[in-house]
Amino acid sequence: MKLLVTGGAGYIGSVVSHLLLDAGHEVVVLDDLRTGHADAVPAGARLAQVPLAEVASVLTPDAGFDGVLHLAGLIAAGESMVRPELYWDANVVGSLALLDAVRAARTPRLVFSSTAAVYGNPSELPLTEAAITAPTNTYGATKLAIDHAITSEVAAYGLAAVSLRYFNVVGALRRPDGTFVGERHDPETHLIPIALQVAAGERETLDIFGDDYPTTDGTCVRDYIHVEDLARAHLLALAAATPKEHRVYNLGNGNGFSNLEVVAAVRQVTGRPVPVRMAPRREGDPAELVASSARARQELGWAQAKPTITEMIDDAWAFLQR
Known part of the structure; x- marks a missing residue:
C-alpha cells in the first residue's frame, strides 16, 4: 500500500x-x-x-x-x-x-x-x-x-x-545493522528519558512532580509500552x-509502575546514580493510569515482544549512549 x-x-x-x-x-x-x-x-x-x-x-x-x-x-x-x-x-x-x-x-x-x-x-x-x-x-x-x-x-x-x-x-527500535531509532524530544518532558539523561551526566537531578498522590509511595503510577x-x-x-x-x-502493558519504581529500574539498568528532587504536582496529572489491552490482543492479534520495564529502559539507554 x-x-x-x-x-x-x-x-x-x-x-x-x-x-x-x-x-x-x-x-x-x-x-x-x-x-x-x-x-x-x-x-x-x-x-x-x-x-x-x-x-x-x-x-x-x-x-x-x-x-x-x-x-x-x-x-x-x-x-x-x-x-x-x-x-x-x-x-x-x-x-x-x-x-x-x-x-x-x-x-x-x-x-x-x-x-x-x-x-x-x-x-x-x-x-x-x-x-x-x-x-x-x-x-x-x-x-x-x-x-x-x-x-x-x-x-x-x-x-x-x-x-x-x-x-x-519507552525504548528504541534496534535495526538489523546495529543502529537505533529512538526518542529525541527537545525539550524532553518524559520521565524515563530524563532519568537516563541524569544517569548519563547530562542533567544534575530528576524532578518528581508530586509525592502526595493516593498511591503506594505517593508518586504517580503509569503503564509503559x-x-x-x-x-x-x-x-x-x-x-x-x-x-x-x-x-x-x-x-499498554497492563502493569503500573510508580515514578520512584521507574527511577529504581533506571538505576538497576544503568548501574549509575539518579539523584531525585521532589517538586510540586503538575496541573492535570492523573494519579494512576494502567491499561487493559485485552481488546487489541483479541481483535488485532497483538502481542508484546518486550513487556518488561527493564527491557524498555535497556533499549532507551543503548540509544542514548550512541
Missing part, C-alpha cells in the same frame, strides 16, 4: 515508518520538522516538509494513497495546561484539515495516534475502552475531540478508522480497519 505518515520524523512516527517499509509498503512522511528530525526518516521513505494544515497539497485525489497513519501533534500534557492555544491549533485544527483532505482524496483508511490521557482520573483500573472519557489536561481534551470527529466522519462517509490510545511509550511493540500495533490496525467502523484500542 501507499501510505502517508504524518509526524513520521518524530519518535513514534519514525519507528512506525521503518516497520511499514520493512513490510513492503510505500511510505511518504509528512512533517514540518518543528519537533521532528529529518535524519529520523527512513532512507526508503519520501519526506514532504509540509505543515499539517497544508496536508491537502500532498494528500491529493490523484496521489493514490491507500491510507493515512496520523501521528503528528503536540504531546506534552504539562505544557498544554499553560499554552492551550498551541494544542487546540496543532492537534485539532491540523487534524480537521487532515480529515478534510482524507475525504476529498477518498483515502479509505485512517489510523489515529490517540492517548490514554482522554480518560483523566479513572474510577476503575485497569482501563478498558469502555471507561468514561474525562480528560484532566488540554492535551487529552484535544485528542478526544479528534476521536469524536473521526467517529462522525466514519458515520457520514464510511471511512475505515482505528484510534490507538497509547500509554507511556515499548515503542516497537506500539509501532507493530499500527500495522495490525491498518490491516484491521473496516469501512464504516471506528475501532478504539488501548495499548
Whole structure:
C-alpha cells in the first residue's frame, strides 16, 4: 500500500515508518520538522516538509494513497495546561484539515495516534475502552475531540478508522545493522528519558512532580509500552480497519509502575546514580493510569515482544549512549 505518515520524523512516527517499509509498503512522511528530525526518516521513505494544515497539497485525489497513519501533534500534557492555544491549533485544527483532505482524496483508511490521557482520573483500573472519557489536561481534551470527529466522519462517509490510545511509550527500535531509532524530544518532558539523561551526566537531578498522590509511595503510577511493540500495533490496525467502523484500542502493558519504581529500574539498568528532587504536582496529572489491552490482543492479534520495564529502559539507554 501507499501510505502517508504524518509526524513520521518524530519518535513514534519514525519507528512506525521503518516497520511499514520493512513490510513492503510505500511510505511518504509528512512533517514540518518543528519537533521532528529529518535524519529520523527512513532512507526508503519520501519526506514532504509540509505543515499539517497544508496536508491537502500532498494528500491529493490523484496521489493514490491507500491510507493515512496520523501521528503528528503536540504531546506534552504539562505544557498544554499553560499554552492551550498551541494544542487546540496543532492537534485539532491540523487534524480537521487532515480529515478534510482524507475525504476529498477518498483515502479509505485512517489510523489515529490517540492517548490514554482522554480518560483523566479513572474510577476503575485497569482501563478498558469502555471507561468514561474525562480528560484532566488540554492535551487529552484535544485528542478526544479528534476521536469524536473521526467517529462522525466514519458515520457520514464510511471511512475505515482505528484510534490507538497509547500509554507511556519507552525504548528504541534496534535495526538489523546495529543502529537505533529512538526518542529525541527537545525539550524532553518524559520521565524515563530524563532519568537516563541524569544517569548519563547530562542533567544534575530528576524532578518528581508530586509525592502526595493516593498511591503506594505517593508518586504517580503509569503503564509503559515499548515503542516497537506500539509501532507493530499500527500495522495490525491498518490491516484491521473496516469501512464504516471506528475501532478504539488501548495499548499498554497492563502493569503500573510508580515514578520512584521507574527511577529504581533506571538505576538497576544503568548501574549509575539518579539523584531525585521532589517538586510540586503538575496541573492535570492523573494519579494512576494502567491499561487493559485485552481488546487489541483479541481483535488485532497483538502481542508484546518486550513487556518488561527493564527491557524498555535497556533499549532507551543503548540509544542514548550512541
